[in-house]
Amino acid sequence: MRLTPVLLVAAVLSGGGLAGLGVGYVARRHRDHPASHPLSMMAIPPGLAGLCAAGTVVAPRSPISGVLLAASTGLLLLAPAYFLLFTLVYTGHDAVLTRGRRRALVAVYAVVGGVVVLETVTLSGIPVRTVNGLTLPVVASQGPSSIWPLLFAYPPILVSLGLLARFLISSQNIFRRQTAVILLAVLVTLVGNIAFQAGFSPHPGLNLTSMFFSVEAVLIALALFRYDFLSVEPLAPDIVLEEMDDPVMILDESARLIDANPAGTQLLDGESPVGTPINRVLPGLFDAARNGEEHVLADGTVSTDGGEAKMYDLNKTPIRDQYDREQGYVLVLRDITLQKQRERTLTSLQSVSQRFLSAETPEEVLEIAVTAVDELLEYPYAGTMVYDEDANVLRSAVFTDALADAYRRGDVPENPAVEPGDSDVWQVFESGEARRGAPIETSDTQLPVDIGGSLLYPLGDHGVLGISAGPDHDGFTDDDCRFADTLATTTENALDRVAKEHALRESRELLEMRSEQLRFFNSALRHDLLNGLMVVQGHVDRLDGLVEGEAADRVATIDEWTDDLARMAKEVRSVTQTVAGEDDSDLKAVDLEAVLAEKAAKFRQGHDNLTVTVEADSLPAVRADSLLGSVVENLFQNAVEHNDSEAPTVTVSASVDSGAVTLRIADNGPGIDDDQKSEIFRESVTSDGSGSVGFGLYFVRVMLDRYGGDVWFEDRADGDRGAVAVVELPTADAAE
Template identity: 30%
Template sequence: MRGESNNDADEFEAAGREVETVYEAMFLEMDDAVFLVEVAETDDGYEFAFRQNNAAYQEQTGFSEDKMRGQTPRELLGEEQGAAVAANYRRCVERGTTIEYEERLEFPGGTTDWQTKLTPITEDGAITRIVGVARDVTEKKEREREYRRTHRRFQTVLETMSAAAFLKDTDGRYLLMNRACRDLFGADADPVGMTDEELFPRSVAERARADDLQVINGGETVEVEETIPTSAGETSRLTRKSPVYDGEGDVRAICGVSTDITEQKRHEEEIEATRKELRQIIDLVPDLVFVKNHDGEYLLANEATAEAYGKTPEEVEGNSEAEIIPSAEDSAAFRQDDIEVIESGEPKAVGEETLTTAAGETRILQTTKIPYRNPKTGEDAVLGYARDVTDLKAYEETLERQRDSLTLLNQVVRHDIRNQLMVVESYTELLEGSLPDDQSRTHARTVIEAAKQAREITETARDVTDVLLQVGADPSPMSLRDELSEQIAQLRSDQDRTTVSVDGSIPDVTVLADELLEAVFRNLLTNAVVHNDKDVAEIAVSTRVSDDSVRVSIADNGPGIADDHKGDIFQEGEKGLESGGTGVGLYLVKTLVDKYEGDIWVEDNEPTGSVFVVELSIVD
């Protein structure tokens, strides 16, 4: 019996050692951190000391078994952290059962989140040790913390965004509303759990439910413009609804974001009204107005443009030039100009071009084309406006023919009148010498002077006619010396009771004038003789040159001009006392000098008479 007893004991001891070996192997090889804590009861409570840990514990904490063996939690982890750990150990002992909790500890190996499980070991009715198993949940906790951070950020964004956001389940019950959405509906109570039928009129709710079902059944995002009644009145909303899927790919909810587009719609309506108004204005313009792109497609054509092609603006816009313009030659010419403007980026004025209309008429256009950028596409294009000047050109040709006829008539009439006046003057001079008494000779002299004055009037008439018939003639460079010298010589030849002196030489400068410059000097010189009350008219001509102008002064010894009359003598029809002239000579002079961008005025001469001063610009 003793032998059997010893054998049983040996087998029991062997089995114990085998179990211990198995547990030791499990202890050492577990992935979780495993540690053993000794528990000693003291007068103040309990004292805990680390006894053993496995490789996973050492790896996660950075504590070797030798480092931690015999250490209390405070000694190993510090006062604050050690106290919290010891409190959990005490709770396990006091409860006498396994407890589980989560803790965040700082170790030499870093900060670790643990899910810890403590199990008390009882010997002879007393708890002597605690076995701890800690699972590293750092990554899991970090994901949870990141989720919470993300959730808070999402909540912040959701609550501060101006768009109304909501979440509904597939039955149409609201699961979530942000502040903008709650404010929009003026909800006093939390609308979560309510449906559209409880918040909106029936028609609005039915329309919203139809959109929801489209999202649920089709699994697609829908975007709708809708009018929503709110506490502040009706608003236009752009609402986008999207499906929310569960893990198995089924639609479980509807997420919606609704933006207030009331102002946008009002702005769009204003833009549309402005566009229609502008279109109406463009169509009322009698000129052809159009826009074409690089391919020759009409982007815009007003009614005048369309009418020229026998179409409506809608029929022209969107079609190419070649499809619209009846004449292929016209199309090619217009196309070349369009490409030039688009590629150069410079405007182009086409003085005259012809257009064959749908009715077969040939019209003359004056066209301006400028670069234009399409605001919708950003592509380069050309904007053109063309004025139909066919009738104007015909009228100008008529006027040109009339001017030619008037010029010829003026030349013929003036030639015949001058010839007849010269006959009168010549025969009267012959008769003057044979008359018997002074009174008769005086009468003859009056006739001669009148004939001469009439001949001078024909010269003034010629000048006036030339001025009136000038068309588009701009000032050009003229020789001052040639024009002034010629008129002085002519005056000396025509007037036998006149002396003309020139102070120095006439400068050889070129002034801004035209072919009628001679009329300026002829009228001023003649005026000095005709209005002179002396037996012999004394005329003095002088010049003064500055950097950019020259002054010509023509002085006489006549009666002079009163100060209150000097400002009026250049007006049309003004003439001196006892003057037999037409009163247009000085007006003609003033008109020409103004055209030359010069100046003319009159001064007093000493001791008597007047000085007419003409200032003209010098040109190279």
């Protein structure tokens, strides 16, 4: 089919109409956008007008062509009203749009549009003309239909253009590209309509304004919803530079200053010497940026604030042209003075913590803390007060030189004391809560100088740390308080450590003294006891054979007791060595079978009606010493002396497992109550009437600890009466 002018124009008008309706639909889907509703109403009427105009092109001589032409003209009149509403919302002037005003504006344009429609419909004999292959009805230029564009369409469009242009150049506009696209779309529509009104059209009855409105709506919708220019470039570059706190300087290829943002101008003492080499106004700055170094702007330069040097981190970014050649630089200076101060302070605090570790007395700890306040935080008035438990007061301890000099020059005591009460210092000590900022109020003491606002920190049970900067101090910053908090906490920990180490040293000294006394008395006891026993034993040996009868029996008794006393002296030595933790290098391999056989034979001979049975063969050597026999003898003695049977028995069995030998010494006595099985080893001597001198089961426990073994009592597993002493001894091989 050949593409005729009729089909081409109809297709263009229909396409524009459908595009307008499509924009209206999309705008209604984006209800979260403030301008979506007016945009929708701005697009739908021109879209419908375009479809009506397409109908008149296809059927110009149809009876309904006049109605379609009138509808198209009336619908187009609504678009400027909604475009004005859209512009007011988009540019942030929606506060003037109350609901009544919106309705009034739309109503006025609806009435005017209705008048135009009625006038056009009531016209009789609308001429139909054919020009350039197009046949269209042509309305004569008379009545409201001829002047409505001038009176009603152009004013809101011109107002909207003014608002958009003003918004475009506004420094507050962060949608500049988006605004430019919307402004361009409006201008296209306006130019198209002006061209039609001026007669620039293929046909005098062909009004393409609806198509231009649809194109406008498509462009606006794309700018708002599809390409979202805001996310591509959220801020105009000049706004970024204006709002940046960091100084930014633009340099040419020769490092001469081209421009600077307000922060950079302030850095240059309020001036912007364009064309001046940057190294002339800020010496060394560009070289530092080129080498990737930090830069300090020293005292006396225009870059200082109040005479204080500042340190900057420099970021140099080259500006390149389309040929990738460097044509200049963007230099950004980030002030890191405070950051560096914090780093230096933290490093110094770490050094203070190391010094605390070497302090051995509370006075040394407090001296380190006060010196750190004076040198590190640069606060001249600082001091500590320590708690005197005997007097229940806080006494002055260590002060900075400035505060100590003030006390010496003043009319107050150099060593003030704070008693319990409502004074700030005592309240901080008693409550354990720090007090920051306010001047110190004292009730019982006076300060020799006005120290201004203060920081008071409790030091646990030790006292209080006070920090002041003088009456002209502006107040403590958050960093000041953080560093002071850390110092106070570290000081308290150091005082705790010193106190614990002092107590530990005293405890060790006391223990060493007691151990030395124990060793002395033990040595003296054994020396004198053994010497006396040797004398007694000599006389007993001389009497043996010289006496008979009852006298001979008494001599034999004396001989037995002297043997027991000698054995006890050896046991005391072993117990002392074990308790004092002395060297156990004298432990050796001992033949357990021989020890059991010897002690069993001794008890069989020394006790009538006693049956001793040893069921232990092929036992390995155990790790012990020469007193292992005394350990076994004490266990045998315990089994015999507490046995109330007329025919007492002692049964010994042994087993070897996992590098240890387990002895089980069972008797047929009354047994041991469960609550006494562990307490029995705490007895210091054997019971009266045992016929022997020694440490009994306490000696057994101590010696087995020395051997690395164990001992406990059990009930007999066979259900018979009696108790079983269970002894574990490490084998000599396993011990090695």
